[in-house]
Amino acid sequence: SASLRKGRRMKRPFVAPRLVGARFDDHTIPLELLKDLAALEEFVVAVAKWKFVQQHGRVRTPKGFTDHLSINLSSVGEGSAVPNIVIEYNDPTAGLFAAANEGYFFQAAQSIGNAIDAAEQGFSITEHIPATLLGYFDRFGRGLRDGEVLEFRPGTDRPARLSKVTRRRLLLASQNQVLTDEVTVRGLVPEIDQAKMSFELLLPDSKKITAKMDAIHLDTILEATRGFREGLKISVSGVGRFDRMEKLHSLDLIEDAVIIESKEALI
Numbered sequence: 001s002a003s004l005r006k007g008r009r010m011k012r013p014f015v016a017p018r019l020v021g022a023r024f025d026d027h028t029i030p031l032e033l034l035k036d037l038a039a040l041e042e043f044v045v046a047v048a049k050w051k052f053v054q055q056h057g058r059v060r061t062p063k064g065f066t067d068h069l070s071i072n073l074s075s076v077g078e079g080s081a082v083p084n085i086v087i088e089y090n091d092p093t094a095g096l097f098a099a100a101n102e103g104y105f106f107q108a109a110q111s112i113g114n115a116i117d118a119a120e121q122g123f124s125i126t127e128h129i130p131a132t133l134l135g136y137f138d139r140f141g142r143g144l145r146d147g148e149v150l151e152f153r154p155g156t157d158r159p160a161r162l163s164k165v166t167r168r169r170l171l172l173a174s175q176n177q178v179l180t181d182e183v184t185v186r187g188l189v190p191e192i193d194q195a196k197m198s199f200e201l202l203l204p205d206s207k208k209i210t211a212k213m214d215a216i217h218l219d220t221i222l223e224a225t226r227g228f229r230e231g232l233k234i235s236v237s238g239v240g241r242f243d244r245m246e247k248l249h250s251l252d253l254i255e256d257a258v259i260i261e262s263k264e265a266l267i
Contacts, residue, residue: 012102014071014087015109018159021148024081032143034073036150037083039139040112041071046133047108052101065101082154113152116160119169126173134174141167142182142239172244180252183240185209186233186260189224199225201236201251211236211251220257227259235260 023030049061068090075084087105114128125134141162144150152160164181171179185203192199198212199221213221224234238254 009088009090011074011086011088013074014085014105015152016077016082016084016154018079018151018154019081019083019148020151021080021145023145023148027076027078027081029076029081029083030143036140036143037073037085039136039142040085043112043133043136043140044071044105044108046136047111047129048101048104050130050133051104051107051111069101069105071105079154113160115170116152116162116166117158119166119173120161121158125170131173131175134170135176137167137170137174138176138180141170142180145182177244178249179242179244180239181242182237183248183251184235184237184256185240185248185251186235188228188231189221189234190228192221192225194218201234203248209248209250211238211254213254213257217254217257220259223259224257233260234258 019029019033045066049065052061052065053059070088072086072088073083074086076082077084087102089102111128115125115134118125118128141150144162144164144167146164148163150162152162168179185201187204188202190200190202190208197214198210201209201211203209220234224232226232235256235258236251236254237256239252240248241250241252242248
């Protein structure tokens with residue numbers, strides 16, 4: 001029958017990391033951190049494909065390798081906040097094809113945990129994940145703030161704690177020349193390029209960086225530009241692009257822009 005051909009939808013627990021920090025005390029996860037969990041799915045898929053290629057001596061994974069599989073947030077458990085993430089798949093082959101590939105996803109999660117643990121313990125990170133794939137930590141973990149931790153394997157001897165510090169170690173072990181992080185900076189706006197939807201931000205140390213913006217922040221940036229000579233300052237939050245020496249070079253994406261000093265306050 002058609003329903004047999006379609007197969008059953010199977011669901012298995014996959015990973016249940018624990019988020020530790022004041023923002024998670026009510027067993028809730030801020031929506032902005034869902035971006036990190038979405039990046040984790042892409043990361044797992046990439047590592048699973050690498051595992052398959054390694055174990056089969058192939059150049060690439062077969063077509064349809066991830067067709068029946070998806071990684072989903074099932075619920076949020078207590079104990080700070082614990083996102084219960086499940087792996088789901090259609091089972092059109094009575095457990096043959098999908099289940100075989102499913103193993104590579106569990107291996108991938110294990111390797112990601114091992115890489116985080118290696119960064120925490122000061123061991124070799126690339127023993128677990130190649131430098132080419134460590135770049136996924138650019139997005140997975142970016143939403144963590146100072147003092148916050150994601151325990152990839154909570155309740156174990158080696159919980160594999162991802163924090164701002166361990167994420168930086170992981171990124172330095174990657175091939176990324178540009179590292180990103182969420183940042184808030186203050187400065188003046190000497191000029192704006194409305195065609196490119198970008199502006200120059202003059203920082204307190206007299207360094208200039210370029211920042212990209214979208215239409216919702218245009219009025220605020222224009223106001224800051226008009227008040228440049230009077231010293232009208234602006235506070236900008238977003239994703240900053242840093243070099244490996246931790247120098248900020250530009251702002252990739254602005255999430256917030258606020259005037260922090262009115263002209264009247266300077267009189």
